[in-house]
Amino acid sequence: MARANPAQIGIIMAIWLLPLSIYFLLNRSRNRSNLPIPSPTKITGLFIYPIKSCHSIPVRSAQLLPTGLDLDRQWMWVKYPERKFLTIREHAKMTLIRPTYDAETDTLTITAPTPILGFADSPAAPISFSIPAHPTAAWLAENTTVVAATIWTTTTPSHEYSSALTAPFNAFFGTDVRLVYKPPTSPSPRALTGNGKKELLGRAASTCFADVMPVLIGSEASLAELNARLQAQGESAIGATRFRPNVLVQGHEPWSEDRWKTVRIAPSRASQPTWTLLAQLQRTLRLDPAPTLDVVARCARCHVPNVDPETAEAHARQPWDTLMKYRRVDPGIRFKPCFGMLCVPRGSGGEVTVGMQVEVDAVTEKHRYVQGMG
Incomplete structure (x- = not known):
């Protein structure tokens, strides 16, 4: 019996795979909520915030961990001796603390301006220190002390750095502070609450020092719509980093992300040499390793977006006042406006670029903010 040549094998596979792929593609489009599935949207920016409430680092790529993007909000300033977290809400100038990352040495350097004591109007003198970005357990045991740090209503074991290392920042804050670290893999994880609690999410999940959830996605389309409203009032347009997103996307029509339920991050079709039926089938059957995130809630906003992250100047009204007029859209938290979507990664994640x-x-019209997040 003659062997089938490669062309014949390809035809046979196509005959079998085509109906199967059509079936799965049709079922994917038939969302359980009967709402239309939007087309893919491009990632235009990635941001990590190594220290909670401090300045961002824009990156081209990052590893998506179960607790969020690598190096994102794994550090936090706390007031001493209470060891309660400090944020932009009370200390707008925290955004002037700038972390930088050196990939060659795997080092994080933290720099901030501080006035010369006794001369409030004098030029700022920089203060800084450097620490390992991915400290080993041995390094932490030798250089830090395990303490209980409090973020919102949760107290969690954390690694506290020596006061000698961070002492110059006492003058910056005007009070005694310490820096604490929460590794992404911890024997005592900070479990998600609210919309991310196990009973609602369907699995146990945790984060480091993010306010509520590991990842925040923001939309340029929604930001543009907000900026149009601001400019119509004679106000200046604002940048996306006011809202401190981790992932910024082009978006679809403004605010369509309000209905996202599940998203996947994958290479664009245009970036692939060939877009084959088999590749489409792999995606449809979830055989490819693309990171998946559950979109668990809208992000209810406080006054932090009023603070310019470059200058630490806080606007008295905007964008809060404008958002309050039309973005109190979540039935679970009517007294706050919403911008961006809070997400929880599934599995071990992968690289995001x-x-x-x-x-x-998947999409839904049933998002409802659950009180108690944090």
Whole structure:
């Protein structure tokens, strides 16, 4: 019996795979909520905030961990001796603390301006220190002390750095402070609460020092709509970093992300040499390793977006006042406006890069903010 040549094998596979792929593609489009699935949207920016409430680092790529993007909000300033967290809400100038990352040495350097004591109007003198970005357990045991640090209503074991290292920052804050660290893999994880609690999410999940959830996605389309409203009032347009997103996407029509339920991050079709039926089938059957995130809630906003992250100047009204007029859209938290979507990664994640696309797998009209997050 003659062997089938490669062309014949390809035809046979196509005959079998085509109906199967059509079936799964049709079922994917038939969302359980009967709402239309939007087309993929491009990632235009990635941001990490190594120290909670301090300045961002824009990156081209980052590892998505179960607790969020690598190096994102794994450190936090606390007031001493209470060891309660400090944020922009009370200390707007925290955004002037700038972390930088050196990949060659795997080092994080933290720099901030501080006035010369006794001369409030004098030029700022920089203060800084450097620490390992991915400290080993041995390094932490030798250089830090395990303490209980409090963020919102949760107290969690954390590694506190020597006061000798961070002492110059006492003058910056005007009070005695300490820096604490929470590794992404911890024997005492900070479990998610609210919309991310196990009973609602369906699995146990945790984060480091993010306010509520590991990842925040923001939309340029929604930001542009907000900026149009601000400019119509004679106000200046604002940048996306006011809202401290981790992932910024082009978006679809403004605020369509309000209905996202599940998203996947995958290479754009244009970036692949060939877009084959088999590749599409792999995606449909979830055989490819693309990171998946559950979109668990809208992000209810406080006054932090009023603070310019470059100058630490806080606007008395905007964008809070404008958002309050039309973005109190979540039935679970009517007294706050919403911008961006809070997400929880599934599994071990993977690498995320600017230019990749966010594919919306499922949508819902039942998002409701659950009190108690934090």
